[in-house]
Amino acid sequence: MGMSNLLSVVVFLPLLGAVISALVPKGSPGAAKWVAAITSGLGLALTVWLVAAFDRTASGMQFVTDVVWVQQAGIHYHLGLDGISIAMLGLSSLLGLIAVIASWKITDRAPTYFAMLLLLQVGMNGVFVALDFVLFYVFWELVLVPMFFLIGMWGGARREYASIKFFIYTLAGSVFMLVGMIALYLQTGTFDMVELARLGAGGTLGLGFQNWVFLAFFLGFAVKVPVFPLHTWLPDAHVEAPTAASVLLAGILLKMGTYGFIRVSLPMLPDAARVWAPWIAVLAVISIVYGAAVAFAQTDLKKLVAYSSVSHMGFVMLGIFSLTAAGLNGAIAVMFSHGVVTGMLFLIVGMVYERTHTRQIADISGLSSAMPVMGGLLAFASFASLGLPGLSGFVGEFLSLIGSWQSTVIPHWMTVIAAVGVLLAAAYTLWMVLRVVLGTPSDVVRGLPDASPRELTALAPLIALTLVVGLSWSSLLSFVDPAVKALVAALGGAA
Amino acid sequence: MGTWTLIAPEGLLLAGALVALFADVLLPARERAGAWVGAGFAAIAAAVSVAAGGGTLFGGQFAIDGATQVARAATLVLTAVFLAWLAGAGLKRGRVREFAALVLFAALGSLLMAAARDWIVLLLALETATMPAYVLMGFDRGDDRSLEGALKYFLLSMVASLLFLYGASFVIGMSGSTLLAASRLQPGAIGVVAAAFVFAGLLAKLSAAPFQWWSPDAYAGAPSPAVAFVSSVPKIAGLFAFARVAAVLAPQTAAAGPLLVAAAVASMLVGNLAAYPQTDVRRLMAYSGVAHAGYLLVGLAAGTVAGAQAAVFYAIAYAVPSMGVMLVAAQYGETLDDLRGLATRRPWVAWATGLMLVSLVGVPPLAGFVGKLYLFTAAMRSGLVWLSVLAVVMSAVSAGFYLRVIRAMFFAAGGNAGPAARGSRVASAVVASCAIAVIVIGVASSPLMGALAFGR
Numbered sequence: 001m002g003m004s005n006l007l008s009v010v011v012f013l014p015l016l017g018a019v020i021s022a023l024v025p026k027g028s029p030g031a032a033k034w035v036a037a038i039t040s041g042l043g044l045a046l047t048v049w050l051v052a053a054f055d056r057t058a059s060g061m062q063f064v065t066d067v068v069w070v071q072q073a074g075i076h077y078h079l080g081l082d083g084i085s086i087a088m089l090g091l092s093s094l095l096g097l098i099a100v101i102a103s104w105k106i107t108d109r110a111p112t113y114f115a116m117l118l119l120l121q122v123g124m125n126g127v128f129v130a131l132d133f134v135l136f137y138v139f140w141e142l143v144l145v146p147m148f149f150l151i152g153m154w155g156g157a158r159r160e161y162a163s164i165k166f167f168i169y170t171l172a173g174s175v176f177m178l179v180g181m182i183a184l185y186l187q188t189g190t191f192d193m194v195e196l197a198r199l200g201a202g203g204t205l206g207l208g209f210q211n212w213v214f215l216a217f218f219l220g221f222a223v224k225v226p227v228f229p230l231h232t233w234l235p236d237a238h239v240e241a242p243t244a245a246s247v248l249l250a251g252i253l254l255k256m257g258t259y260g261f262i263r264v265s266l267p268m269l270p271d272a273a274r275v276w277a278p279w280i281a282v283l284a285v286i287s288i289v290y291g292a293a294v295a296f297a298q299t300d301l302k303k304l305v306a307y308s309s310v311s312h313m314g315f316v317m318l319g320i321f322s323l324t325a326a327g328l329n330g331a332i333a334v335m336f337s338h339g340v341v342t343g344m345l346f347l348i349v350g351m352v353y354e355r356t357h358t359r360q361i362a363d364i365s366g367l368s369s370a371m372p373v374m375g376g377l378l379a380f381a382s383f384a385s386l387g388l389p390g391l392s393g394f395v396g397e398f399l400s401l402i403g404s405w406q407s408t409v410i411p412h413w414m415t416v417i418a419a420v421g422v423l424l425a426a427a428y429t430l431w432m433v434l435r436v437v438l439g440t441p442s443d444v445v446r447g448l449p450d451a452s453p454r455e456l457t458a459l460a461p462l463i464a465l466t467l468v469v470g471l472s473w474s475s476l477l478s479f480v481d482p483a484v485k486a487l488v489a490a491l492g493g494a495a
Numbered sequence: 496m497g498t499w500t501l502i503a504p505e506g507l508l509l510a511g512a513l514v515a516l517f518a519d520v521l522l523p524a525r526e527r528a529g530a531w532v533g534a535g536f537a538a539i540a541a542a543v544s545v546a547a548g549g550g551t552l553f554g555g556q557f558a559i560d561g562a563t564q565v566a567r568a569a570t571l572v573l574t575a576v577f578l579a580w581l582a583g584a585g586l587k588r589g590r591v592r593e594f595a596a597l598v599l600f601a602a603l604g605s606l607l608m609a610a611a612r613d614w615i616v617l618l619l620a621l622e623t624a625t626m627p628a629y630v631l632m633g634f635d636r637g638d639d640r641s642l643e644g645a646l647k648y649f650l651l652s653m654v655a656s657l658l659f660l661y662g663a664s665f666v667i668g669m670s671g672s673t674l675l676a677a678s679r680l681q682p683g684a685i686g687v688v689a690a691a692f693v694f695a696g697l698l699a700k701l702s703a704a705p706f707q708w709w710s711p712d713a714y715a716g717a718p719s720p721a722v723a724f725v726s727s728v729p730k731i732a733g734l735f736a737f738a739r740v741a742a743v744l745a746p747q748t749a750a751a752g753p754l755l756v757a758a759a760v761a762s763m764l765v766g767n768l769a770a771y772p773q774t775d776v777r778r779l780m781a782y783s784g785v786a787h788a789g790y791l792l793v794g795l796a797a798g799t800v801a802g803a804q805a806a807v808f809y810a811i812a813y814a815v816p817s818m819g820v821m822l823v824a825a826q827y828g829e830t831l832d833d834l835r836g837l838a839t840r841r842p843w844v845a846w847a848t849g850l851m852l853v854s855l856v857g858v859p860p861l862a863g864f865v866g867k868l869y870l871f872t873a874a875m876r877s878g879l880v881w882l883s884v885l886a887v888v889m890s891a892v893s894a895g896f897y898l899r900v901i902r903a904m905f906f907a908a909g910g911n912a913g914p915a916a917r918g919s920r921v922a923s924a925v926v927a928s929c930a931i932a933v934i935v936i937g938v939a940s941s942p943l944m945g946a947l948a949f950g951r
Contacts, residue, residue, distance in 0.1 A: 072944045073869065112842070134868070138859040145853060148898075152906045160906050168894050171856070175887035182872050182883070 003053055004065045006046060007079050010093070011125045013043045018118035024111040033104060036114035040097040040121065047093040054086055056478050059486035061131065061194060069135070075191055078132040083483040084332055087476060088128040088252075088259055091339045094461060095251040096121040099244035101458040102347055105354070106154070106242075113154060117244060120146040124252045128259060133181050133191040137174070140260075143253060144170060147245060155240040162233075162240035169233040170223055177220025177260075180213045184268065197267035201490035207271050214272035217265050218280070224257030225313050227280070228287040238306035243350025246302070250309050250346060251339040258316045258335055262328065262487070266320070270491045277321040277409040284321065285414050287314030288421035296428045301352075301359045304432060305345045308385065311425060312338045312397075318418055319400030322410055323491055327403020328484045329477055334396030336476055337384070337469060341393055344381040344462045348374065351455050355448045361432065366441030371450040375437040377459060384466045386429040387422060392469035395477075397422060500547040501559055504540035504571060505606050511536025512599035518592045529592025530582035533599050534575045541571035544606075555674055556613035561948030562807060566609040566735040569811045573728045573818060574602040576925055580822055581720060583921025588635060588718075597627040598724055605732035614663045614673045617736060621659070621700065624729050625652050631721040632713055644716025651699060651709040659696025665689035666744070675739060680747040687750040694744075694754055697737045701730065702781070703788035704761035711769075714781040719825030722777050726784050727818035734791050734810040738803040741795050742949075755796040756882060762789030763889045770896040774831050776824040779896060780817060783855065786893060787813045793879070793886050794870045802873035804947045809866035811943070812936055816851030816863070819929030820900075823848045826922055837904040844923060845904045847930035852897040854933045857890045862936035869944070 017039030021032045055062060061080035069077040081089065099117055106113050123146070126139030144167055152163035185191055187209060188199055199205065223230045234254075238246050266273050291311030298304040312334060319331030351374065352367065353359050368375025384391035387398070401422075404415045451459075469476050511533050514521070518529035544567045551558040559567070578595055585591055604624025611617040629652070633645025666689050670679040680686035699706035714722045745751035766786025773779040791813075794806030823844060828834055838845040854861035867890065871883040936943060 070865075070941045070944070072941060073872070134859075138864075141859045141864070145858060149905065152902065160902055163906075164895070164898050164902065167898060168891060171858075171894050172888070172891040175891045176884075178868070179871070179875075179880075179884055179887055182868070182875050183880070185872065186876055 003050070004063045004079070006050060007063045007081065007129060008065055010043055010046045010050065010089070011079070011122060011129060013039055013046070014096070014118040014121035014125070018115040018122070021111050021118060022115040029107060029110040032111040032114040033100065033106070036100045036118055037097070039118060040093075040100045043121070043125075044093045044097045047090055050081070051086060051090055054081065054083075054479065056083065057482060059083070059482040064131070066131075069132070073134075074185070074189070075134045076132045077135060078192060079129045079135075080131045080194075081129055083479040083481065084259070084262060085128045087332060087336055087479055088255060089125060091255070091336055092121070092124045092128060092252050094465075095248055095339060095343050096124070098343065098347070098458050098461065099248050101454065102247060102350065103242070103244040104454055108154065113150070116146040116149050120150070120248060124248070124256070127256050131193045133185070133193055133196070136193065137178060137181060140174060140177075140256065141171075143256070147249065147253065150245040151237060151241045154242040154245070157240070158236070159240045162236040165233050166237040173223030173230070174220045176216040180216030180220070183209075183213050183216070193263065193268075197490070200268040200270055203271070205269070205271075207275070210269040210272035211275060214265060214269045214276055217260065217269070218276070221257040221260035221265065222283075224260070225254055225317065226257070226310065227283050227313075227317060228290050228310065231287070231291075231310050234310065235303055235306045238309075239300065239302050243346060243353075246346040246350070247343045250306075251343040254309060254313055255335045255339060258313065258320060258331065261317075261320050262331070266323070267487060267490055273321070273323065273491070274409060277323055277407075278411070280321045281318055281404065281410045281414055284314045284317035285417050285421075287311065287317065288418050289424065292421055292424035292428060296424075296431075299361055301361055301364070301432070301436065302346070302349050304361070304428070305342060305349060308425065308429070309338070309342055311421060312342075312385075314421070315397050315400045315418070318404050318410070318414075319396070322400070322403035322407035323488070324403040324406050325481075325484050325488045326399050326406060328487065329480055330396045330399025330401070330403050332396075332480045332484070333469070333473070333476060334393075334400060337392035337396050337466070340462050340465045340469075341381055341384045344377070344459060344466070345385060347455075347458055347462075348378050348381060351451065356444045358444060361435050363442055363444050365435050365439030365445070367445055368437045369441040370445040370448045373451045373456075377451065377463070379433050379437050380463065380466075382429045382433045384470070386426045390470050392466045394470060395473045498550050498552055500543065501550050501552055501610075502557065503547060504544040504567065505603055507536050507540040507543065508599050508603040508606065511540075512596045512603065515592050515599060516596040526589065527582045527585055527591045530578045530595040533595040534578035534582060537571050537575035537578060537599065537602065541568055541575060544568050544571055555676070556616050557610050558612045559610050561946050562804065563609050563735070565811075565943065565946050566731050566807060567606050569814070570602060570605045570609065570728055570731050573731075573814060574598060576928065577724050577728065577818065577822075580922050580925040583919040583925065584720075584822075584826055585919075586718070586720060590634075594631070594634065594720070597631050601625075601627040601631070601724070601729060605729045608732040608736045611736065612675050612739075614667055614675065614678075617675070617740075618656070618660055618663065621736070622656060624732065625656070625700070628725045628729065631725055632717040634718050634721055638716070640716035641718065642716070644713035647709045648713040651706065655696045655699030655706065657696075658692050658699070662689050662692025662694075662696060666693065675743050678743050678747075680744060686748045690744045690748050690751050691754060693740060694751070694758070697733070697740065698758055700733050701737060701788045701791070702784050703758050703792060704765045704785060705758070707762065707765060707785040707788075710784060711778045711781040714777040715775055717777070719777060719821055719829055722780070723818050723821030723825055726780060726821060727814040730784075731807070731810045731814050735807055738795055738806055741798075742803060745798050752796060752798060755792050756879070759789045759792035759796055759882065760885065762786060762792060763886060764789075767889045767892045767896075770893070773896070776820070776829050776831065776834070776900065779900070780821055780824075783893070783897075784817065786889065787817075787855075789889070790867065790870060790886055793874050793882055796879060796882065797873040797877040799873055799877055800949050802870070802877065803949060804944065805866065805869035805873045807947055808940070808944060809870055812862035812866035812933075813855070815929050815932050815936065816854045819851045819926055819933075820848055820855075822922070822929070823926055826919075831900065831903040834900065834903045835907045844926055847926050848904065849901050850930045851933055852900055854937070856894045856897050860934075860937045862933045862940075865937045865940045
C-alpha cells in the first residue's frame with residue numbers, strides 16, 4: 001500500500017468505525033466504545049507512521065492522491081499533506097482518541113454517541129488534508145452534523161438552543177464560503193487548491209475580485225475561529241457540549257477556521273490579504289482583550305476556559321495576518337498548543353464536574369486538598385495556557401507577537417495591546433488557579449476520589465506534548481517552517 | 496427499431512393503472528395487490544424507458560433526449576418506490592387500489608409532460624398529471640379539511656391551466672405552429688404578456704410564489720401519502736417542462752429573465768420564512784416545497800443549458816428526500832408532537848429522516864448540496880451573483896425549521912407515544928432506500944449529470 005493511500009485510510013477509517021459502532025446490537029452497548037477506541041487508536045498509529053515518513057525539508061505537498069471525482073464540475077478527490085496540515089492532522093488524530101477515552105463512561109445511547117464521535121473525526125481529519133476546494137467544503141460541513149447531535153443529544157440543560165445556534169451560525173458563515181469558492185472556480189476554472197494558490201501567487205486575480213471573495217471566505221472562517229464579534233455561539237456551545245465534544249470543539253474545530261485562513265485566504269488571495277490584514281488585526285486584538293476581560297468575569301469554570309479560547313485564538317489571527325514567517329509559525333504553534341492545552345483543561349473540568357456536578361468556581365475551591373493530583377494537573381494546564389516559558393503555550397504567543405511587531409501591515413501599538421493580553425491571560429488564569437486549586441476546601445470537594453488511571457491515561461499524552469513542544473520548539477516547528485517559508489515567499493511575490 | 500417503444504412506458508402505466516383499478520375483481524382477497532401490481536408496472540416501465548433510448552414520435556410533438564430520459568426514469572422509479580411503500584404500509588381508510596391507480600395516472604401525465612414538444616400535448620399532459628392529483632388530495636371523502644384543500648387545489652390549478660392555455664394560445668398564434676421549437680414571440684408587449692401567462696401557469700403548478708398560497712392548506716388537509724406523492728414526484732416532470740418552455744421563450748423576450756428572478760426571490764423568501772412557525776409536517780413541507788421551487792427557478796433564471804441541467808438534477812435531489820420525509824410523516828404522525836422521541840422508538844427511521852432533512856438543508860456530501868452547487872455555479876456564471884448569495888443565505892435560514900423536526904425526533908425524550916407505529920418492513924425499506932439514494936446521488940452525481948443531455 002502506498003503512503004498516499006494511507007492518508008485516505010487515516011481519513012476514512014473512522015467512517016468505517018462509525019458504521020460498525022452504529023450497528024452494535026442493543027444487547028451489548030459496551031462494544032461501541034471499544035470499536036471507537038480501536039479505530040481511533042489505529043488511526044493515530046497510522047498518523048504517527050505518516051509523521052515518521054514525512055520529509056521535513058520539503059515545502060510542497062506529500063502523500064498526494066488525485067483522482068477525478070465529478071468530471072462535469074471539475075471536482076477531484078485530491079488529498080495531500082504539507083508541514084502545516086500534518087501538524088493539524090496529528091493533533092486531530094490524537095484528540096480524536098482522547099475524546100473516546102474521555103467518553104468511556106457514556107452509556108446513554110452509546111452506539112450512536114460513538115458513531116457521532118467517529119463521524120466527527122472523518123470531517124476533522126479531512127479538512128486538514130483536502131486539496132480540492134469542494135472536498136474541503138464537504139469535510140468542513142460534515143463536521144457540523146455530528147457536533148450538532150453530540151451537543152443536542154448529550155449536552156447540558158440548554159443543549160437544544162446551543163446546538164441549533166451552533167449549527168445555524170456556522171452554516172450561515174460557511175455558505176458565504178461556498179459562494180466565494182464558486183466565484184473563484186468561475187474565474188480560474190479549477191477547484192484545485194494547490195493550483196489556486198499558484199495562480200494567487202502569480203497575481204492573476206484582480207484586486208477588486210480578490211477583495212470580495214476574501215470577504216466571503218472571511219465570514220466562513222471567522223465564525224469558526226471565532227473572531228470577535230462573531231463569537232457568540234462559542235460560549236453556549238462549549239458550555240452545553242459534553243466533555244469530549246468540548247475538547248474537539250476547542251481543540252480542532254476552532255483551528256479549522258484559522259487553518260482556512262492559512263490554506264485558502266492567504267495563498268489564493270494574497271493582495272486582498274494585505275489590504276484586509278490591518279483590519280483583521282484590529283479584530284484579533286479586540287478578541288484577545290475582550291476574551292480575556294470576559295474570562296475574568298466568569299464564575300463558571302467551563303465558560304472561563306471557553307472565553308479564554310476567544311482570547312488565544314486572537315493571537316492566532318494576529319500571527320496569521322502579520323503575514324510574516326515568525327507570525328505564521330507562531331500562529332500554527334498556538335493552534336497546536338491551544339488544542340493540546342485547552343483539551344487538557346476541558347478534560348479536567350469535565351472530570352471535576354463528574355464528581356461534583358458543579359462548575360461554579362466558588363463551589364469547587366480547594367480542589368487540591370481533596371484531589372492533589374487533579375489539582376496539580378489543573379495548575380499545570382493553566383500555566384501552559386497562560387504561556388509560561390518551558391511549556392507549549394509560550395512559543396506560539398511569543399512568535400505571534402514577534403511577527404506582528406515585524407509586520408509591515410500591523411501598527412506597533414496593536415502589538416503592544418496584544419502583549420497586554422498576555423498579562424491579562426496570566427492574571428485571570430492565576431486568579432482561577434488561586435481560587436480553585438488553592439482556596440479553602442469547600443464542602444463539595446471534600447472526600448472526592450482523585451484522578452483515576454483511565455483519566456490519567458487520557459491526560460498523559462497531552463501533558464507529554466505540552467512539555468515536549470515547550471522544551472523543544474523545533475520538534476513542532478521543523479515540520480511547519482518550510483511550508484510557512486514557501487507561503488511567505490509567495491505572499492511577498494505578490495506584493 | 497420500432498420507435499413505438501419510446502411511448503411504451505406510458506402504455507405500461509396505463510395498463511398498470513387499469514389492472515390496479517380492477518384488482519379487487521382479479522384478486523379479490525388482496526386489498527393491497529393493486530399497489531404491488533402498480534409498483535411492478537412502474538418498475539418495468541422505468542427499465543423500458545431507459546432501454547428505449549431517445550427519438551422522436553408524432554411529427555416532433557413527442558421527443559426524448561438524454562435529459563428527458565432522466566426525468567422520465569426518475570419519475571417512474573419514484574412512482575414504483577412510492578407504490579411499494581403504499582403496498583407495504585396501506586392506507587388508514589383503505590381503498591388502496593384506487594389510490595394506486597390514481598398515482599399511476601398522474602405518473603402517466605408526468606411522463607407525457609416530460610416528452611411533450613408541442614403546446615397542446617403539453618397542456619393535455621399537464622392536465623392528465625394534475626387531475627388525478629385533485630382526487631388524491633381529496634381522498635378522505637369524509638374529511639371536510641381534505642375536501643376543502645382539494646377544492647382549493649382544484650380551483651387554483653384550473654386557473655393556472657387556463658393562464659397557461661391563454662398564454663400558449665398567443666404563442667401559437669404568433670408562431671403559426673403548435674410545436675415548442677417553432678415558437679416565435681413578436682417583439683413588444685404582446686410577447687411579454689404571452690410569456691408571462693405561460694410562466695404564471697407553470698409557476699402555479701410548481702407551487703412557486705406568488706402562486707403558492709394554495710399548497711399549505713391543500714397539503715394540511717390531504718392524507719399524508721397523497722402529499723408525499725403529489726408534492727414531490729410530479730414536480731420533476733413539471734420543472735422539466737418549465738425548463739423546456741423557458742429555454743424556448745426566454746431568449747425571445749427580455750422580460751422572461753426578470754420574471755423568473757422575481758419568482759425565485761419571492762419563493763425563497765416566502766417558503767423559508769413561512770415554514771418557521773409550522774408544527775404540522777405537511778404544512779412545513781408545503782412551504783419547504785415553495786422554497787425549493789425558488790432554488791429551482793434560480794437555475795432556470797440562469798438561462799443556460801447548465802442552469803436547466805442543474806435545475807432538473809435538483810428537482811430529483813429535492814423529490815427523493817421530500818417524498819421520504821412525507822412517507823415517514825404518513826406512518827408516524829403528521830405533527831411535530833407525533834414525531835417527538837421517534838429516535839427512541841424507531842431509531843433507524845429517525846436517522847434516515849434526519850439524513851433526508853439535512854440533505855434538504857444542503858449539507859454536503861448529500862444530494863441537496865451537490866444540486867445547489869450545480870445550481871449556484873450556473874447562476875453565478877450567468878452573472879446572478881446576488882441571487883446566489885440570497886439563495887445560500889436562505890439555505891442557511893432553512894436549517895432552522897428542518898432542524899426543528901430533527902430536534903423533535905432526537906432531542907426530546909419520550910414525548911407523546913404517538914400512534915402505534917405500524918412496522919411495515921417494506922415501508923421502512925422504502926424510507927431507507929430514499930435515504931441511501933440521497934447519499935448516492937450526492938456522492939456519485941457524475942453519471943446522473945452526464946446523462947442530463949439536452950437535445951433539441
